[in-house]
Amino acid sequence: MTSTGAGACPRCGETTVSTGEAMPWCAACEWNLDGYDRARQAPEFGWAWIDRRTHRLAARLTRQQYASLVDRALESPGLGPAGVATAAASLLLVAGVLALAVIGVWLLFAYPFPNIALVFGVAMIALAVALRPRFGRVDPELEVLSKDAAPELHALVEEVAAAVGAPMPHVIGVDGSLNAYATQVGLRRRRVLALGLPLWGALDGQQRVALLGHELGHFVNGDVRRLVVTQPALTMLGNAADLFRPVDSNRSGGLLEMIGDALGRMLSWILSRLLFGGHLLLVVTALRDSQRAEYLADEMAARVAGTDGATRLLDVLLQSESVSQTVRQAARNAQGPAAWRAGVARSSTSAAHVLPLLRQLTLREQASLFASHPPHGLRHRMLTARTWQDSRVTVTETRNDRIDTELALHYERVSRAIAWSG
Template sequence: MISTQAGPGTCPECGTATVSLRGAPPWCARCEWNLDGYDRAGRAAEFGWSPVDRWTFRLAVRSTRQQYAALAGRSLERAGWGPAAVVTVGVALLLLIGVLALAVAGVWLVFAYPFPNLAVPLGLAMVGLAVALRPRFGRIPPDVDVLTADEAPELHALVAEVAAATGAPVPHVIGVDGDINAYATSVGLRRRRLLCLGLPLWGALDGQARVALLGHELGHFVNGDVRRGPLTQTALTTLGTAADLFRPDHDTRDAGGGIFVLVGEMLGRLLSGTLSRLLFAGHLVLVATALRNSQRAEYLADELAARVAGTAAATRLLDVLLNPESVALVVRKAARGGHGPATWRAGTAAALAGATDRLPLLRQLSVREDTSLFATHPPAGLRHRRLTAGGWRDPAVALTDARVERLDAELRRHYERVGRAVSWAA
């Protein structure tokens, strides 16, 4: 609930009564005093040590606000090669070269000397490590139902129309799943573009919000997100994989080897544990660096959504995503009653209308709750604020109610399957 506090709950900066939402530490809704305060109870631990978590949160607050200030009030162009992207691509290239060199050196050790020799097991270990760290280009997830143009012609036509309006390429594959989410990515060695729409979210959105969702997701194919590049997408997981491989096994049940074996095991665990921690620290630094560029790309995807669907629809989409639990509740309740997407949309619209007074505070609170060095998206409140401050846009693609009905009709079988799964969810 929203609580307004007076007296000791008065803002020391402007004298306005502070507010609180969901038990969070109070802040000033007018000047946003204490909105960037660290809420230990309301945040999931990132490192598990409060001083470090507090310090990284402050770093994240500073970089997030600096990025927003740099981007506010101006139209974004395609994301270029900023410092974060240059560092990420450079490190990714070095990692790829390192894995290749590891494989080549391992093969050389296996065949360079007459067999048997001690170089063979070392060479085989190096080749095995290179194989474990090899680039992986992903594949279509097994829970995604691929929709052909013959099965869903209306959806394919709409996606092509939105792609043309945003200047994005048309996806090679369009699919649906049962999540309250949507995403666009590239998979396989040929980097086939995949657009996946979570049906609970898609069905709960009105027509223009659906256009905004498509505009945002298709925008990821042109917004320069460094995480989606063929080189960096795999390299961002390499150091983390290596850290897992070197993480020591602390199972000490076999203690029958004597003191020398025990000491050797302890030294081995110490060395592998240190190497694992160093590799994991490098992984965190690389990911945090890449995500600076990624968050800028999210702002551009939001702008593309507003250009194609209109500012009203793009901001309405952000408000729906601000509270996905509400969407889940609406969809689950309707599905249990045997109702389809038309009821999902009506329930979501009613929930938004009922939260009109709460929404401004929820947007502000997201600035505190969603700020992190490892967040893939900027806080929803800042994304909403930037769209509304950037000038009002009318929709370039309008989706009529009749067309929404045709879209839903061709997905009826998939809606029924997802509805059954959602209705049994806890």
């Protein structure tokens, strides 16, 4: 998987390296890690020259953010400048939709019935309803676990939440994804913790503690993606762009009708693109603050699980494809989470020599203006550059097994689903 490159680094003279046919880079001084590897990175805008420039911009911003945070305390200061700008945009958008609704209602009653103003009033009210802010709901695919059904898991979540100073989730659930997330839904912002069983089952005790510490940390780290005051900016313009996107029509008609249809589609396309451009600008702005929040969530993971547990979790997430294959093979052999953990541990041990290069490569391949997370390599580097931390919550293998016993029926369902998938 690893090889030396074609020559010496032009910056420091060391031999370049590569892995998985990636463009060579220098492991010593990290030359060429800000380069755009078109063969391995998915296009974001579709034009190579734009993708190349935005990638370099994202790489520069990502490194600058890391440099600004690595030597100072990672405590949540509330909304940063990007978060404040996002919140201000949200307030303006909500005010605009409210004004649209108010004017629409006024037009319904301002003139004697019948009148043409009714048409405009109904249209404005309908548009306000379509553009209203949406605050999400619990995923219907999530299997919600009550405290009676999973007391050991709830007890562990409560212990970790207390250790990181986070409130308990209102909803704890599991699904079949190789993922985990914490979010807030509804206008009342109900807290939801979702654990993907293929990931959860593949982690050892301290990695599980780190995962919980990271996800629960999102309830207190000021992440703009989870705040009610910033949600409208992240969704409303995108919804408006979809609403005004022109729809293909196969209607036939006269010349005037065809010209009118063409003009209408052109105006709709222009408006849709302008709205989508505004949406992208707000998302890119907000995600700068979101990446800062991810570093803080990692710090909370290290605080509760120890630096060792948090960094080992990041390495497992870095090898998600390998983890997925290991879990799928074990599921096909009718083996449960204990075998998943053993397989992932063996895989991590065998890949130990290449992990430093894989972490470095993420600085190139995970740099994006639209990335909600910093590259894995910088997240790992941030934790190891700071004061080493011991764990505050320890999960033994016996406790791990008790939690898995509570989830046995859910593991069986997920195992059947993934055994022959992909």
